[in-house]
Amino acid sequence: MMKHPPEGIDQGRRALLGVAVGVTTAVVAPGLVLHAAALPSAAPPGAQRSGPVTDRVRWGLLIDTSKCAEGCRACVDACDRENGLDLQTRPAGQSGRAWADQKAVWIRKVKLADDLTGRVTNLPMMCQHCEHPPCVDVCPTGASFKRADGIVLVDRHTCIGCRYCMMACPYQARSFIHEVTHDQLTRVPRGKGCVESCNLCVSRRDQGAPSTACADACADAGHHAIVFGDLKDPRSAISQALTGLPNRQLREDLELNTGVRYAGV
């Protein structure tokens, strides 16, 4: 025999719940709206940051490999100058080859050759600034982290130099500083026993400069293969280019949602 529903539903209780929900919404909603309005908007060009970085922007790069010239090292050299990598000195007694392997490098020029067709592609490889960075997953101290604006970097105050992140990175983007350093630039501190990699010229970001050293150098060399910008702004040059140009992430099978995209590979 079917059970009958209770005859008198307590309408008073429903009304009370309805009122409670309404009152809660009325109390909480203005707070949320005000909070959203109080968040700082994107800084105008040339403004130094006064508030914390927000996730309203996500910085990224688009590299058009069809414009990347063979033998050109403009982006690598500019990165070295910008970030003081050219100030590193070879330790006494180390061979040139060992030093080339060991010194910190933020951008590598990579040459891909298709054995079948003979097609050669050149591209610069750097930290891909993943949305889900493996280096951050594995860091035992939380030193490797992703900033709100999508830049993946190392807090070298908490880095213990275990190099687990270097193992985890699928792009081999990170370098370890093996020796005591001198003459660092003020904007790029660097010390023995810490890991570092491309940080999308983070001091430029904080000072409101419009581009990265590599993108500027590439444009100055006349190639315009690197576009830097805000991936979340549909009007930015990089978003427009990403819409128009067939492009992909390297190792998209890892589902890391990289901030650096490549066209023509």
Add this chain to the structure above:
Amino acid sequence: MARTLISAVLAALALVGALAAQVVLAGDAQGYVKAGSRAAAHGACVEPTQYMRRHHMDLIQHQRDATVYQGIRGTRHSLAGCIDCHVGPGSDGHPVAVNAEHQFCRSCHEFAAVKVNCFDCHDGVPKGGPLSESAQSALDAATQQGRGRGNADGSVRSAREGQGQ
């Protein structure tokens, strides 16, 4: 009676000794600020001197986290600001690192027997500025362009003066 006299004399001696020690300490502290540095020209640090002596490390550490995680630079408590103001010229006129022997940070830290780790990674001399020359010129160009469109706030000056770390 003799006993009272002796204790009075001892107390007086202790007082004189304490005062002398104060004078010596004050003299030492004066000596730590290097002649020719910008700090020597200023009457006070970014906070009262007594506060800075005891708490400068807390201010720097707080600023450190704000800079690394939130991208806030160029505030009054940045390490770059300390270095910029306290670096003094050597006999050849070139700036000498604040952590070099007899310089501001080192001499006081040696007196207090406290190890300082900042300079394992940070250089003790201002170098390169908050922006490279190419970045500064690009920023100037962008700001000029923005001004032409009428939406820039002309804050290049603050960016140039800011001491990021």
